[in-house]
Amino acid sequence: MDFISLSVSVHWLLVIGIGIRVIMKRPEAGVALAWMLLVAVVPYGGALVYLLIGERRIDPRREREIKALQQDYRRLFDTAREQGITDVDWLSHSPAAKQLDTLGGNLVGSHAVGGSAFQLKSDTAEVLATLASEIDAAKTSVLMEFYIWAEGGAADTVLEALIMAAGRGVSCRVLVDAIGARPWWKGDQPARLRAAGVEVRPALPVGLFRSFVGRTDLRLHRKIVVIDGEIAWTGSMNLVDPRFFKADAGVGEWVDAMVRVEGPIVGPLAAIAIGDWRLETNEPIADLVKSAGLRLNPARGTTDMQAIPSGPGQSVDGLLQMMLALIAAAREELVVTTPYLVPDASLLRALRGAAGRGVAVSIIVPERVDSILTRYASRSYFEDLLDAGVAIHLYRDGLLHTKSIVADSKMAMFGTANIDMRSIWLNYEDVLFVYDPAFSTELRALQATYIEASDPLLPGDWADRATTERFTENAARLISPLL
Template sequence: MEIIRIVFWLFIFINSGLALFTVFRERERDIAAIWAWLLVITMLPGFGFIIYLFLGRKISKENIFDIRSQKRIGMNQLVEAQKQLIETENLDLPETKHLDTTLELVSLFLESNESILTKGNKVDIIIDGKEKFDKLIKDINKAKHHIHVTYYIFKADGIGTRLLNALEESAENGVEVKVLYDPIGARVVGAHFFDHLKSLGGQAEPFFGSRLHILNFRLNYRNHRKIVVIDGKIGYTGGFNVGDDYLGLYEKMGYWRDTHLRIKGNGVLPLQTRFLMDWNASVKNQTVRYKESYFPVSSFVGTTDLQIVSSGPDNEVHAIKKGFLKMISMAKHSVYIQTPYFIPDEALMETLKIASLSGIDVKLMIPNKPDHPFIYRATLSYAEEMVNNGVEVYIYDAGFIHAKTIVIDGEILSVGTANFDIRSFKLNFEVNTFMYDRILAKQQVEIFKKDIEVSYLLTEDIIKNYSKWELFKQQFSRLFSPIL
């Protein structure tokens, strides 16, 4: 017994020493994340350290270099031109009640993310999975030159096979098909899922990192983007991944309520750039160069002015989060947010509280069920804090809401892949579309109000009636929020 006791305490001592050395050696890590990882490693001796090796280590300098070194293909001249227009105050801004603050938001994205403002786009908001995939596949079938696809989750089920068959048919007809998938999100498709597409001349590659994800010590950094570009003229981006659950066919989750965009116009070109940059950072031996056919400039086809903004662990600017902060601080009347995961950092929490306490109508909508138990419990904890600060929190009760949207004053709207959580702001590669269009923004307000009809209000009485066990689970999960 004495030997066992000595071995046990020696193991604890070594585990603690390794925890301190490993976590603190990465000096740029957020303090809250450091304490969360120390908690994991000390509470789960040995096993916690293994979890940290796979999920906790920062992205490698080699990967950061590969991503940062990719030039903004096809967009450099436009970026520089818009910077000059802003400097001379000659940029033709969208019509909004915010005036100078609109310029500030446009400038924020241009300076921090080189996100140009494209004008006169036609944008359709899609909130149903069947409609989204029907439109997408119809557009794919009409492709003449190229189809570029990025999805975080790509499943080999009914809709996954249907989409793949459409891509294969296009490849067989001589259309250039490139698919970039996340090796963790698409882990269930199998090693040979894309073989037939490749035999037809198409390409399918994992975003940086081997498909052998058990050997990949950077599991925590996922490409959460969803982008489809067809002939450089039509783009899709938003919350939907590829799988039958996104059609509401999984009984456990019920109806899947998500929000996606179909874009026509020059707003597609920054999506094209984002795809090509990600492709070149991941596929070393098949680098793509600029082609005029990738960037067909079009005339105005609609009324929406927009900016495509991306963020990821390769950049400490966190442009999407800063955009959310700026939007909330700009609001004069209302802020409506939908997100499946609500784990904001201190800056966002305080900005939302200030808005609410200042008389701004702040509404938040979250799901009524978890797809990730720890994340959901932490979400409830933060949502309850919002209720205590005057925010109206609605629990969507007609299935599972996966939409990631924010709209202020019925004027400015963001739809994208980024949740209101620390993971989306700091760990995942994300892309959001920020739109300056009163008609579209008011449409999103109406969508939100319609969703309220199938939701219930989280009240102080409901919170008071939570069991002690439920409250414990929420607070315990919240301890790990910086790394969830």
């Protein structure tokens, strides 16, 4: 047998072998077919890519630690329930809200807590200035985790505030994704923080050995700040100044929103961040809880919130199920914002179904995004949505990065998760489900400003696009399960 014949034979053996493995792993049909197609049409390379990132493999040690942390979370909520901190007056909400709480409790181990206060912020400069100010005022601890940190502009004021806080004895821990913030890790700011006494760690570092024990493209996409165990922040914003971040990407400034919270919800958010730190450092959980000031905070307001962490090893499909339940709960209006719209089949059907039963469904996405492949994949779903009566708005004033869903201005989802398969299946995310008309109304008003700065996508105009555009979109859609 000559070399070419041998190579072809080995290739098809790989195709058959990996095909059998894919079938036995039982992924979504679209995901399975996409991987099998890639392995078949890209000799050897497709098989290598599948072996590296084709399954939701995580380090066995990490998986054990996640399971242990989930038990800690459940004990935290059991204690909170005993003390009445999780008490929510469900009679003041729709039955769907209570069902969402039960769903999150059963699938993720996280229940709603009552009595929190919130401030919704959409001005990035104000967010960064307030963060720096609150870190300046910190007395005991600062706990931060972000997907991206980029130097420049007002982001540097937060860095200086951390350095000053560590200098006066405040316990400061910073966890930043190893890949999302790769340019930052190559700069001098991490060394400056360490020299000042700030503990800084990369989340989910990659390497040759790690690629054999787990996927290397699983990323920490969370954005959480906890100060003195009393104040917490979360939302879509990375630790960046949009005036300086990816200024040459051709998409304009990134547009984000964050929520500042006080009260009982701070505990669950802090628990998520502390758990992530423990996974990277193996520090005893009791020491982390003590130094971070984690406790069951008393009521500070009237808002009922539920923190839902998601990611490989934490929940099979908890976040997806929560999204589907929220969409199904809408009776009159559903408004969605997401920078990347690459839904799986169930989310696509849920959005189409909501529009089909008479709900006014609007989706706001940026006109331009920073990934060409994702842009085309997202556009491949527009026709399906428009045909069902979904209104699509193309935001023109930058890269709209806020991730939110508002149902009937009564319930909302707000956090770090995009409406895409990566957020649902691969990223470690944190999302708030909020059962409060005041929060939902305020978030809905913010969404209205996005719509005002958008152009409606008209079905007739969309149908007239070039055949080459259609082909490129549909080709990108074929591999959208892999994005």
